Amino acid sequence: MTYLAWRTLRYRKLAFIATFIAVFFGVALIVACGGLMETGIRMAVPPQRLAAADVVVSGKQTYGVPKKDPQDTKNIKSVPLAERYWIDPGLVGKIQGVPGVERAVAEASFAATVVRNGAPVIVGTQSLGHRWESAQLGPYRLDGQPPAQAGQVVLDRTVAKLARIKVGDRVDVVVSGVQSSFQVTGIAAPPGELSQSALFFSDDDERRLNPHTGTADAIGVLAKPGTDLDALRDRIERTLADRKLVVLTGDDRGAAEFPEAVGGQAQLIPLSGVFAGMTVFVAIFVVASTLGLSVQQRQKEIALLRSIGATPRQIRAMVRREALVVAVGAAILGCAPGVFLGPLLYDIVSDAGVISPVVQFHQGFIPYLAAPAIGIFAAMVAAYVAGRRPSKTKPTAGIAEAALQRKWVSWPRVVFSILFFAAGFALILVTAIVMQGAVASATAGPAVMCWAISIALISPGLTRLLAGVLSLPVRAFFGLAGYLGTVNVRTRAVRVASAVTPIMLAVALAVANFYLQTTQNEAAERYYSDNLRADLVLSSTTGGFPADTVEAIRSAPGVEEASAYVTSAGWINKPYDGSHVESPWPLQGVSGASAAGITGVRTSDGNLGDLRGDTVALPEVAGKNLNVGVGDQITLRLGDRSAVDLRVVALYPAKKGFETILLPADLLAAHSTTGLSRQILVTAEPGTSRDALTASLREKVANQPGTMIEGRDAITTFAERTKTQAWVNYLLVALVAGYTMISVANTLIVATAGRRRELGMQRLIGATRKQALQMLSVEAGMVAVIGVVLGTIASIATLMPFSIVVLGRPVPSGPIWIYLAVVAGATVLAFAATVLPGRRVMLSRPAEAAVAVE
Numbered sequence: 001m002t003y004l005a006w007r008t009l010r011y012r013k014l015a016f017i018a019t020f021i022a023v024f025f026g027v028a029l030i031v032a033c034g035g036l037m038e039t040g041i042r043m044a045v046p047p048q049r050l051a052a053a054d055v056v057v058s059g060k061q062t063y064g065v066p067k068k069d070p071q072d073t074k075n076i077k078s079v080p081l082a083e084r085y086w087i088d089p090g091l092v093g094k095i096q097g098v099p100g101v102e103r104a105v106a107e108a109s110f111a112a113t114v115v116r117n118g119a120p121v122i123v124g125t126q127s128l129g130h131r132w133e134s135a136q137l138g139p140y141r142l143d144g145q146p147p148a149q150a151g152q153v154v155l156d157r158t159v160a161k162l163a164r165i166k167v168g169d170r171v172d173v174v175v176s177g178v179q180s181s182f183q184v185t186g187i188a189a190p191p192g193e194l195s196q197s198a199l200f201f202s203d204d205d206e207r208r209l210n211p212h213t214g215t216a217d218a219i220g221v222l223a224k225p226g227t228d229l230d231a232l233r234d235r236i237e238r239t240l241a242d243r244k245l246v247v248l249t250g251d252d253r254g255a256a257e258f259p260e261a262v263g264g265q266a267q268l269i270p271l272s273g274v275f276a277g278m279t280v281f282v283a284i285f286v287v288a289s290t291l292g293l294s295v296q297q298r299q300k301e302i303a304l305l306r307s308i309g310a311t312p313r314q315i316r317a318m319v320r321r322e323a324l325v326v327a328v329g330a331a332i333l334g335c336a337p338g339v340f341l342g343p344l345l346y347d348i349v350s351d352a353g354v355i356s357p358v359v360q361f362h363q364g365f366i367p368y369l370a371a372p373a374i375g376i377f378a379a380m381v382a383a384y385v386a387g388r389r390p391s392k393t394k395p396t397a398g399i400a401e402a403a404l405q406r407k408w409v410s411w412p413r414v415v416f417s418i419l420f421f422a423a424g425f426a427l428i429l430v431t432a433i434v435m436q437g438a439v440a441s442a443t444a445g446p447a448v449m450c451w452a453i454s455i456a457l458i459s460p461g462l463t464r465l466l467a468g469v470l471s472l473p474v475r476a477f478f479g480l481a482g483y484l485g486t487v488n489v490r491t492r493a494v495r496v497a498s499a500v501t502p503i504m505l506a507v508a509l510a511v512a513n514f515y516l517q518t519t520q521n522e523a524a525e526r527y528y529s530d531n532l533r534a535d536l537v538l539s540s541t542t543g544g545f546p547a548d549t550v551e552a553i554r555s556a557p558g559v560e561e562a563s564a565y566v567t568s569a570g571w572i573n574k575p576y577d578g579s580h581v582e583s584p585w586p587l588q589g590v591s592g593a594s595a596a597g598i599t600g601v602r603t604s605d606g607n608l609g610d611l612r613g614d615t616v617a618l619p620e621v622a623g624k625n626l627n628v629g630v631g632d633q634i635t636l637r638l639g640d641r642s643a644v645d646l647r648v649v650a651l652y653p654a655k656k657g658f659e660t661i662l663l664p665a666d667l668l669a670a671h672s673t674t675g676l677s678r679q680i681l682v683t684a685e686p687g688t689s690r691d692a693l694t695a696s697l698r699e700k701v702a703n704q705p706g707t708m709i710e711g712r713d714a715i716t717t718f719a720e721r722t723k724t725q726a727w728v729n730y731l732l733v734a735l736v737a738g739y740t741m742i743s744v745a746n747t748l749i750v751a752t753a754g755r756r757r758e759l760g761m762q763r764l765i766g767a768t769r770k771q772a773l774q775m776l777s778v779e780a781g782m783v784a785v786i787g788v789v790l791g792t793i794a795s796i797a798t799l800m801p802f803s804i805v806v807l808g809r810p811v812p813s814g815p816i817w818i819y820l821a822v823v824a825g826a827t828v829l830a831f832a833a834t835v836l837p838g839r840r841v842m843l844s845r846p847a848e849a850a851v852a853v854e
Helices: 002-011 013-042 091-096 132-137 157-163 203-209 229-240 250-257 260-297 299-307 312-351 365-392 395-402 411-433 437-457 459-491 493-529 549-554 592-599 620-626 665-670 690-700 720-753 756-764 769-807 816-841 846-850
Strands: 055-059 062-066 076-080 101-107 109-116 119-121 127-131 141-144 152-156 170-175 178-189 197-201 218-223 245-248 536-540 559-574 585-590 615-619 633-637 643-652 661-664 679-684 707-710
Touching: 013 260, 013 312, 013 365, 013 720, 055 229, 055 250, 076 260, 091 101, 091 218, 091 229, 101 127, 101 132, 109 157, 109 197, 109 203, 119 157, 127 132, 127 203, 132 197, 132 218, 152 157, 152 170, 157 178, 157 197, 197 203, 218 229, 229 245, 245 250, 250 260, 260 312, 260 365, 260 437, 260 493, 299 312, 312 365, 411 437, 411 769, 437 459, 437 493, 437 769, 459 493, 459 769, 493 720, 493 769, 493 816, 536 690, 549 559, 549 679, 549 690, 559 592, 559 665, 559 690, 585 592, 585 665, 592 661, 592 679, 615 620, 615 633, 620 643, 643 661, 661 665, 679 690, 690 707, 720 816, 769 816
Parallel strands: 127 197, 152 178, 585 661, 615 643
Antiparallel strands: 055 218, 055 245, 062 076, 101 218, 109 119, 109 127, 109 170, 141 178, 152 197, 170 178, 536 679, 536 707, 559 585, 559 633, 559 679, 615 661, 633 643
């Protein structure tokens, strides 16, 4: 059978080239997704400003949420903190006494931005101020003198060059929203390329300017020469013995500089895992479809082998070996594009904000081992499915059926189709009844997979049924070509289903996933942002606004209401809230004096005007679940891990699944990374135009560089997390859908090329080349229509319950052009992959084609 497998590959090149392409692209996508997953697992963040520190002590940027019992310290879910967790700089003395430590230096940072000609000068993602003492952790090479007293500053070389500043000049710096003048005493050269601007101040200025004075971001440890760093790390961990602290070495040290990188892990790993799984799922169906069609075209050949003594086992072995030979070569070569595709996807994902760009991309040997193995496994599963039925067919029946395969029903197909249908229906019920809010996508996504598998298993029957429905209008409109096309599709339903199935998969996966994302985006925007009645939004690019800015804005002509606006995330610890274990509560901070007017929230109990000091306004559902009301106390764990006791001053109705906790803006800002409010929401007085309001506000903030005045679209909310991922999901779904479309082309090209003899016979009995092409066009159109209809059914069955849950209506959100583009792509590909090979087939003489080997 091995010899026969090699001979088959030699003489049926087209069919196996199609299988090769399907495995090749599948492996490339799996390698790329494997690189993303490995990057998320490793979370390597090389240090920049702390590069000289051998060991770094930092606060743990995750919070352990008890899954059920708040007293259960073992059954805990770790969730990333929304803000930086600061540590006690007094730990320096404790660390200094650990054997092997030469020096320990506390590192603290705060927003500080150089301003030139009224414009911020920022290199990289942000600009931060530090104590000069921490420069030794770089280490920075100083040209000039360190800042020894208040009013002096050292700039990093890149910022100084961009601002055209030299030693001895005076420079304007914005700190805590206030602009001050400083004397430049030195220019510091960093140890390498930095992704943040750095300014260094004297100790007195750091204590005066840092809104989180008395705390440290991290503590850098310089080890004595010859010290074993792993042993030193262990000694420091034992000395500190604090679960809220982490001791970092190697590439992990950068997490102390960039705490936001930790949160990306929770998004990147499942994102890459979902799309790798989707790719494997599609690959199995694609390869099975291609191999199945190839085997169907060789049914007479297989029947003859059976008639001369070949056993079913030998037939299955031959099909497996054919697939194995093709899959091994394709899997090995498929690793090559994965080398470039992985970093490309990572750059796109990091640019979208799913993960911090400071995280180092890793694509080690594991993806290059796992992806080919998965690709070969997919081909073997497909070969088993494709070779099972022909190997069991009796020789005489196989020869009779070879010309026109009609039988496709088998108990495994029917049973598994029913099981997947039941699973899809169950997931729909769970989505509609149990799931709420954005988490509804957790069941809606797998539902479309189940529907697609169920439909694919019985696609020959559905293809024949829909072909019968389409036959009358097609015949009436296309005449003889329509008649021949519909007859061919109905009688060749098993083979046609091989082309219908990948089209159905592409449409179902693309439409369902695209509209799931657009619907979720609209729901998040509506329920998190629509309650904020802002006509204009002031945003600071220099760290935030001073506390008195809101009052100044409120007094500007044309302003009706003005409120500071801060976002974060946290957990209700007391009474214990077990409903937000997987994800924290969205927190929004607003100014109490304007809370009622700026939010538009209508309270069911209490008054938002009382939102001052240590107070909170809760959604009704939270009050009901926790059995608390106005006047009661709760303990809220904020984004920086701080626990604060708050008095409930209001309850308000909110869409289930999209509830937000309201806090005073100054309270929430004090526990944010910058310590300031970075946005101010403004509503206009009746009759005030937007242009007039903009001019009025611009005059009020003329002395605050880096202030942008934008429309309400600039409001940042907890929903931004879904928006930053949205187009990344679009891209990944488009890649999988594009891969599926490749299989559509493969299948249709192989199917059309395999009809050379049939088309030759038609031309011998009088059909012209134009009539034959018209017939093929009708068949391609019917294949496209049937695939689109089945894919649309699978996607609608998923989207309707999801949309009802999150939007309260059965129609999902999103532009219609998404659906039209998917349909157009499938249709154009179906026509191109049928008509173009058909034209090539008919270049040969009819008599030669009529006697050609199938």
